[in-house]
Every structure is written in C-alpha cells, then in structure tokens.
Amino acid sequence: QVQPVESGGGLVQAGGSLRLSCAASERSFTSYSVGWFRQAPGLERDFVAALSWSGGSATYADSVKGRFTISRGNAKITVYLQMNSLKPEDTAVYYCAVKIGPVSTDYQTYNAWGQGTQVTVSS
Numbered sequence: 001q002v003q004p005v006e007s008g009g010g011l012v013q014a015g016g017s018l019r020l021s022c023a024a025s026e027r028s029f030t031s032y033s034v035g036w037f038r039q040a041p042g043l044e045r046d047f048v049a050a051l052s053w054s055g056g057s058a059t060y061a062d063s064v065k066g067r068f069t070i071s072r073g074n075a076k077i078t079v080y081l082q083m084n085s086l087k088p089e090d091t092a093v094y095y096c097a098v099k100i101g102p103v104s105t106d107y108q109t110y111n112a113w114g115q116g117t118q119v120t121v122s123s
Contacts, residue, residue, distance in 0.1 A: 001112055002024045002025065002027045002028070002098055003024070003025040003112055004023070004025070004112060004113065005023045006022050006115065007020070007021050007117060008117060009118045009119045010119070011122065012086055014087055014123050015085060016121070017082070017086065018083045019080055019082050019083070020083065020117060021078055022036070022078065022079040022080070022096030023077055023078050024076075024078070024098075028075075028076040029078075029079060029098065030053055030054075032098045032099065033050060033051065033101065033104070034051060034053065034079045034096065034098050035099070035104070036048040036070060036094060037094070038092035039095070040093075045095070046061065047105040048060070048061055048068065048081070049064065049069075049070040050105070053072065058070045059103050061105070063089075064090075067083065068081060068082065068084070069082040081094070083119070090119060090121050092118075093118050094116065094117050094118075094119050095113055096114040097110035097113045098110060098111070099112075
C-alpha cells in the first residue's frame with residue numbers, strides 16, 4: 001500500500017498562490033487514484049480534487065473549479081495541487097489520500113492518508 005506524504009503548505013495573502021505536493025513513499029502512484037481533501041477546524045473533511053493515475057479527467061469540487069489544478073509529476077511518484085486566487089475560506093489542513101480504483105469524492109473510500117499540511121490564507 002502506497003503511503004502519501006504532503007508538503008508545500010504555508011501562509012499566503014488572499015489572491016495568492018501555493019502548490020502542494022503529494023509524494024508516494026516506497027511505491028509509485030500507478031494503479032491508484034489520488035485525491036486532495038481539506039478540513040477546517042470544527043468542520044467535516046471536504047473533497048477538493050482527484051485524479052486517476054491511469055487516465056481520465058480530473059474531478060474538482062465546485063468551490064475550487066477554475067482556481068485549483070491537480071496534476072501528475074513525471075516520475076509517477078508525485079501529485080501536485082496548484083492553488084491560485086486563494087481565498088480566506090480556503091484555509092484548512094489539506095490531506096492527500098489514495099485508493100484503488102476510480103476516483104471518488106467520498107473520503108471514506110480512500111484507504112491511505114498523509115499527515116496533512118496547513119494552508120492559511122489571510123484577508
């Protein structure tokens with residue numbers, strides 16, 4: 001089972017950009033779907049974006065469409081989340097997760113999670 005590890009969070013002003021990375025430990029992301037989720041204090045874990053390593057288009061939450069882009073790295077061991085035009089409501093801990101099979105927006109279907117990385121957007 002591949003274990004994802006996130007990096008790239010931080011503090012940014014509203015309107016700014018950040019790129020999060022999700023790296024696969026020990027194995028590649030081949031045959032997996034990779035999803036990004038986020039969780040703000042006191043709220044549920046929400047879907048952000050996901051893609052299948054084997055192909056197909058990416059899937060995005062309505063709240064991030066047109067601002068965030070999920071993409072694969074060339075070495076099959078990294079997935080990126082490019083976040084542009086950030087808003088204060090994007091503030092959360094962002095998690096990378098993997099699952100076998102097609103992408104899903106349901107966090108309960110993902111069976112391996114990273115430790116999370118904090119993203120804070122100031123107004």
